Amino acid sequence: MFSSKFSYSNSKSSYSDLLEDIESGNIESIFYYPRQREIDVLYKNGDKIKIPILYNDQLILEKATENKVELTVNNSRKESAAANSFASISIFLIFILAIVLILRSTSKLASRAFGFTKNQTKFVTIDDVETRFEDVAGVPEAAEELKEVIAFLKEPKKFQNLGAKVPKGVLLIGPPGTGKTLLAKAIAGESGVPFISIAASEFVELFVGVGASRVRDLFLKAKEKSPCIIFIDEIDSIGRQRGSGVGGGNDEREQTLNQLLTELDGFADNSGIIVLAATNRPDILDAALLRPGRFDRKIEVMLPDLDGRKKILSVHSLSKPLSKKVDLGYWASRTVGFSGADLANLMNESAIHCARNESKFITDHHIESALDKITIGLRSSLITSPNMKKIIAYNEVGKAIVSAVRNGIESVDKITILPRSGSLGGCTKICPDEDLISSGLISKRILFSKIEIALAGRAAETIVFGKSEITQCSIYNISYATNIVREMVTKYGFSIIGPVSMEPDNNEIYLGDGLFKRKSLIADNTSSRIDNEIIKISKVSLKNSIEILEKNRVLLDKLVEILLNQETIDRQLFKTETSELLKV
Ligand code: ADP
Ligand code: MG
Numbered sequence: 001m002f003s004s005k006f007s008y009s010n011s012k013s014s015y016s017d018l019l020e021d022i023e024s025g026n027i028e029s030i031f032y033y034p035r036q037r038e039i040d041v042l043y044k045n046g047d048k049i050k051i052p053i054l055y056n057d058q059l060i061l062e063k064a065t066e067n068k069v070e071l072t073v074n075n076s077r078k079e080s081a082a083a084n085s086f087a088s089i090s091i092f093l094i095f096i097l098a099i100v101l102i103l104r105s106t107s108k109l110a111s112r113a114f115g116f117t118k119n120q121t122k123f124v125t126i127d128d129v130e131t132r133f134e135d136v137a138g139v140p141e142a143a144e145e146l147k148e149v150i151a152f153l154k155e156p157k158k159f160q161n162l163g164a165k166v167p168k169g170v171l172l173i174g175p176p177g178t179g180k181t182l183l184a185k186a187i188a189g190e191s192g193v194p195f196i197s198i199a200a201s202e203f204v205e206l207f208v209g210v211g212a213s214r215v216r217d218l219f220l221k222a223k224e225k226s227p228c229i230i231f232i233d234e235i236d237s238i239g240r241q242r243g244s245g246v247g248g249g250n251d252e253r254e255q256t257l258n259q260l261l262t263e264l265d266g267f268a269d270n271s272g273i274i275v276l277a278a279t280n281r282p283d284i285l286d287a288a289l290l291r292p293g294r295f296d297r298k299i300e301v302m303l304p305d306l307d308g309r310k311k312i313l314s315v316h317s318l319s320k321p322l323s324k325k326v327d328l329g330y331w332a333s334r335t336v337g338f339s340g341a342d343l344a345n346l347m348n349e350s351a352i353h354c355a356r357n358e359s360k361f362i363t364d365h366h367i368e369s370a371l372d373k374i375t376i377g378l379r380s381s382l383i384t385s386p387n388m389k390k391i392i393a394y395n396e397v398g399k400a401i402v403s404a405v406r407n408g409i410e411s412v413d414k415i416t417i418l419p420r421s422g423s424l425g426g427c428t429k430i431c432p433d434e435d436l437i438s439s440g441l442i443s444k445r446i447l448f449s450k451i452e453i454a455l456a457g458r459a460a461e462t463i464v465f466g467k468s469e470i471t472q473c474s475i476y477n478i479s480y481a482t483n484i485v486r487e488m489v490t491k492y493g494f495s496i497i498g499p500v501s502m503e504p505d506n507n508e509i510y511l512g513d514g515l516f517k518r519k520s521l522i523a524d525n526t527s528s529r530i531d532n533e534i535i536k537i538s539k540v541s542l543k544n545s546i547e548i549l550e551k552n553r554v555l556l557d558k559l560v561e562i563l564l565n566q567e568t569i570d571r572q573l574f575k576t577e578t579s580e581l582l583k584v
Pocket of ligand 2: 278
């Protein structure tokens with residue numbers, strides 16, 4: 001920065017030499033840089049040197065003046081001031097640059113936040129849906145009802161000319177995995193119209209107002225594509241009843257719902273748009289959503305029955321190399337309570353097992369292992385302690401025998417002492433009752449038998465090893481039993497306390513109402529009666545199980561022996577071994 005016109009020679013000179021040289025007149029000129037505490041010296045012979053001096057060195061200056069050496073004092077303050085101002089300007093510039101950068105990135109963020117209603121709309125549009133009704137098996141009633149919708153989408157003119165009104169909104173109701181989404185797609189596929197889908201939860205985002213504008217976007221898009229199907233999955237996440245949330249409620253959700261209601265009203269009856277929505281919680285939907293003109297058509301999609309399960313299994317084995325010996329009817333009978341998605345998963349797991357074993361065809365063996373994996377978890381390492389094996393075997397066989405007595409021999413699907421991930425020991429698989437699954441009703445008798453079965457492991461241990469030798473092997477079963485007993489007493493009114501519901505529904509807490517009322521619902525007195533009743537029912541059930549097993553002690557010991565030898569008893573073996581010996 002302090003550029004000098006000198007180029008320096010290598011010759012070195014000391015301070016005293018310099019003084020001498022000044023006196024003897026060898027020096028042409030001196031450049032003095034006070035702030036750097038040095039001088040540049042130009043000799044008459046052309047040599048140039050740099051010499052450090054003291055701060056504010058007067059001696060050199062005096063000598064130079066005395067001997068008439070040309071002296072130039074460098075105005076370093078000016079230069080350093082210039083340097084300083086340069087430095088401060090650069091700091092200032094860097095500062096400005098930083099601010100600009102920060103502003104730019106935040107504005108990018110902001111534009112992303114406010115732009116994503118348009119740019120990143122998450123609804124998926126499929127123009128050529130490949131799903132057909134053949135792909136949806138086991139739900140004939142739902143499929144039949146939806147055919148009308150297809151007719152409308154295919155030939156809207158026919159309906160319009162007659163002035164007929166076709167429902168704008170169809171609500172598919174049913175447990176998860178029963179094929180609601182699949183049905184919606186099949187309708188789009190069959191009628192050859194575009195399918196626009198969005199999960200209701202995606203409407204609601206961090207930013208207020210986004211949900212409502214997404215609803216608007218969705219319907220705008222649908223109008224462009226009409227005729228088409230809009231599918232809103234899990235509509236309960238925005239369609240919940242309004243105005244009852246804690247602390248003013250969830251405004252964003254309400255705005256979104258309001259917008260949805262407006263849009264549903266906004267398009268004309270015959271605009272060619274049909275809105276399908278799916279939920280498994282129709283009970284919590286806002287009444288406004290269900291009124292005529294909106295989602296006035298409700299179609300229940302239930303868990304498939306025996307025949308339905310067989311059909312679903314065959315749909316999902318179409319693309320797989322199934323061995324001719326496999327009877328899907330048999331597998332349907334062993335998968336009571338499975339949803340379409342569970343069955344699809346079963347066939348997929350079977351194919352995976354098949355591939356892993358490097359077999360060409362999927363056999364019963366592969367399906368069996370897949371079923372085990374899905375229902376009772378993966379095999380973990382073997383139990384080696386013979387004592388533990390015995391305890392587990394008695395636990396499992398105890399449950400199987402009580403189930404056979406209470407629900408029939410057919411109810412036992414499999415007993416195993418092979419440990420599975422996530423359980424203490426073995427497992428007894430009990431088929432749920434087909435009627436129960438299809439009707440959804442559960443009787444007091446069935447609940448009692450569930451409790452007795454759950455406590456049967458403890459019962460078996462008690463009678464075989466004695467009261468003081470029982471283990472904690474059945475903890476999960478005990479807690480399962482206690483939960484059922486509590487529900488019987490406080491929810492279903494199945495105890496001597498009477499037909500009183502003492503548990504506020506969980507969803508009330510959702511809605512906020514229940515939070516404040518809950519406390520005062522049960523008097524202290526009643527609450528101790530509930531506890532007493534729960535304990536009493538549990539004890540009676542354990543006693544019943546003990547009685548059943550004592551009556552069947554011979555069978556119990558025999559089955560345990562088989563189980564210890566071969567580790568698994570399947571339903572066929574259980575049937576043959578039990579049918580003669582079982583005392584009901
Ligand atoms: P939901 O929407 O009712 O939760 P999905 O329609 O998403 O269930 O079903 C998930 C998967 O399960 C489907 O992709 C399909 O493979 C299978 N599935 C479910 N129900 C059926 C059915 N009735 N017939 C054939 N496959 C089914
Ligand atoms: Mg779905």
